[in-house]
Amino acid sequence: MLIKTEEAWFRLARYLNAADVLPAELLAEVQRYAAGEQLYIPRPQERLPWGTRTGARAQLALRNEQIRQRRREGASIEELMREFHLSYDSIRKILSGKNGSNCSRG
Numbered sequence: 001m002l003i004k005t006e007e008a009w010f011r012l013a014r015y016l017n018a019a020d021v022l023p024a025e026l027l028a029e030v031q032r033y034a035a036g037e038q039l040y041i042p043r044p045q046e047r048l049p050w051g052t053r054t055g056a057r058a059q060l061a062l063r064n065e066q067i068r069q070r071r072r073e074g075a076s077i078e079e080l081m082r083e084f085h086l087s088y089d090s091i092r093k094i095l096s097g098k099n100g101s102n103c104s105r106g
Contacts, residue, residue: 015038018030018039063084064094066084067080067084067086067091067094067095068094068095070083071095077091077092077095
């Protein structure tokens with residue numbers, strides 16, 4: 001990741017002295033493991049399922065439902081392959097429900 005401005009670099013590179021923010025007992029414990037080292041402490045955050053933050057999961061679910069609907073209307077697998085730019089195996093998996101209903105990767 002390229003940082004283009006000095007302000008952005010400062011925000012990325014700034015650090016706090018642990019002695020200023022941690023209780024003495026916790027500081028002593030951290031020093032046992034990483035005295036003199038710089039540590040990155042990530043913010044706690046809930047891990048979201050794949051694709052929920054970007055909307056990709058919903059887009060794939062909609063696309064897969066469109067594929068199933070077109071098949072019910074009589075479209076051949078070859079037509080679906082051309083229309084949705086997917087392989088034969090991908091179309092078959094979606095139609096069989098192996099990855100079409102939950103949009104899981106892998």
